[in-house]
Amino acid sequence: MNQIVFITGASSGIGAACTKVFAQNGAKLILAARRYEKLQQVVELLSIDSSNVHLIELDVRNRAAVESAISSLPAEWSDIDILINNAGLSRGLDKLHEGAFEDWEEMIDTNIKGLLYMTRYIVPGMVQRARGHVINIGSIAGHQTYPSGNVYCGTKAAVKSISEGLKQDLLGTPVRVTSVDPGMVETEFSEVRFHGDTERAAKVYQGVTPLTPDDVADVIYYCATRPAHVNINEVILMPVDQASATLVNRK
Template sequence: MHAFGLDVTRKDEVDLALAALPEPWSRIDVLVNNAGKALGRDAVHEAEDRHIDGMIETNVRGLLHVTRAVLPGMLKRGRGHVINIGSTASRWIYPGGATYCATKAAVAALTEGLKMDLHGTPIRVSSVDPGLVETEFSLVRFDGDRKRADEVYADMTPLSAEDVARSVVFVAGQPAHVNILQVVMLPTDQSSSSMVHRRPTSGGTTRA
């Protein structure tokens, strides 16, 4: 294993770090664009600038920085797979989530567009788009407010990071002629952004 820290929002840092990778790690076969965040749950006109900027910088520009740094090598070697972690937020817009949803809609557009840009090459492009996954995501979104973060996953069974990873492995493990473009995965307890089945204490169907 070769691990290193990287701020995807900093193009110069991304370019330098990837150019400095030692062998054999410099030959990247699978890029999983996972870095991303939601910040706040406020209306667009009331949200903090740092929240709006943080989401766009990380979820869109960061993904572009890393992808653009990795793709030339993949094209040169004639093999590679870009797997973007999108979200059901790209299709289900919810109040207070407009900017986050917009960034994930951008990820969906980049996935589809990149597949076209790479048409005729062996490079594959996919997205894995989960619904509710219990990670640090909500804690980050609510600036460390544990109670508010826990409420997101209360009385239901969310996806785990392992569930999402299993889909990524499935997508990456297909034969070279198979390109899964998109995987949409939900907890069984979730049917839309606003339909989450909670039991037994709060019961019924409530907002996420």
């Protein structure tokens, strides 16, 4: 795979798993995350050749920072073939009328606006070069709202709509758009949602065999490597122990 892949939220979870699978298949990687030292750890752990990776400390919520990161890419890194909009998070599990404003804003700014900023600054180049693929990481939460999931589910429903809208807007160009929407994946997701409460986070996956980040990255890689005329619009994947956003079989 002689392509340049830009992955946001690459320091952990699905982003780090995508880094692994694309690196193993010879891609050149632009890795972005807020935690620069974690990005360095991922690269060291995977023994990625430094000539094949470009690291950026980036908070996708900051539009000026996104613009600067894209516009200041070295020439040899600027022709991005695949954008994986993976940066995203959930904060809190409160009833809407009891929710924390700062949690809402962090989810909306990261999951929706951050994804929009990345897309807006990268896709014009793809259209110009007549090649490219945008892969958005959605969620089962974008298809099915669950109790106390209100704003998070709303942000992932937005990702679904934005992916569909982008696909329509790019009709007539060779640029592809895919949304990969997982159910339960064991990452830092629940720990972040519960503001670092590891005990509460562990209970989410108790008695269940959830998806792993590698499972999701495998599907993302599959979508990215189809023939140029094939576009996989949307993939919903869940563990066998999960039937819907709320129906989970716990042993």
